Amino acid sequence: MAGARGSQTEMAVLGALSIEPMTGYALREAIRDVLGHFWSESFGQIYPTLATLERHGHVTRGGSTRAGSSLFAITTSGTERLRDLLRQPVQATPPRNGLLLRLFFGRSLGVEACRALIAQARVDAQRRLDEFDAIAAQVAGETQHSDDMLFWLLTVSAGRHSARATLAWADESLAVLDAAPPAPADRNETG
Template identity: 30%
Template sequence: MNKENNTRYAILGLLTTDCTTGYSIKQMIDRSLNHFWKISYGQIYPILKDLVEEGYASVRVTKQEDKPDKKEYSITAEGKQELQSWLQKPLQEIPTEKNELLLKLFFSRHQDVDQSIELLNQQQNKLLDRYNTYLGIKEMITNELSDEVDSVFWILTLDYGLVTTKAAIDWCENSKKKLRNQKEE
């Protein structure tokens, strides 16, 4: 079964915000979507080109002196309809996460328990950093962008990140306890 490329909908959705250039789209991705949906710079322009060809976006080219032409994109009525249609589709599946830590833990009987505990310590520290980043973003949205029509939805995605990251931090702590107990037996 062919998997649908949802990245095109991410870009289509970004066109409903103040993002009108490939550069501004990439900046918004790096500040927000990148925490839960990875999009490389190399994907943006081909998708924008496809969206224009399909009539879901339009492009306005502005000549610039001593610079390449500036391309500004906007979503069309057809694009808004396509985005809304995609938003209303039921979810097809729960995505499978690739997780190097879990893969290593799965085979950790082949290493010393202390090494597994150290892997969990490293993961927990990275998760704490991520958690604090999410808190900072949430505070910034709450204090500076609460008037934005999308802010409640941005907060919802951040809350998901906060809850799942906190759960992963707790899981690391519990897993370390289990490994320490096993070591003592």
């Protein structure tokens, strides 16, 4: 569990606790709501990870918000552990883009369905872009630690660039499909 593999979950958990102590439940929500744009952890991994980290002394189960719940806080060794983890090389996840896979086989899927997929991708990208704009404004206004703010805005900016790129690609692609002859799906009309 301390191998190079499970380290990503550890990184997210320790990182979140490095900002402020919280319960496992709050941790889950923080990861979903704050890191959600570029990271996700499944529910069932948070508590086991917390247990492992506690065994290694990287986090402590401190004073309770109320009976039955515990506030997890990062320790000094946990801070060191986080630093070590952050310094590990980024492991590239194998790409799996369901949209592009379908478009690649667009001849079999049909031009109309492709158009619909791209249009939907455009809508999604626009929504994401709006969300990022809102988040950027919120982060710039609320965040107390200006040290953190700089980096948080960096991740938001990445999302915005990505969303804008998708928008541009979608517009360009829809134009290309409009210009192309509306051949029906998978027909060989070479005769």
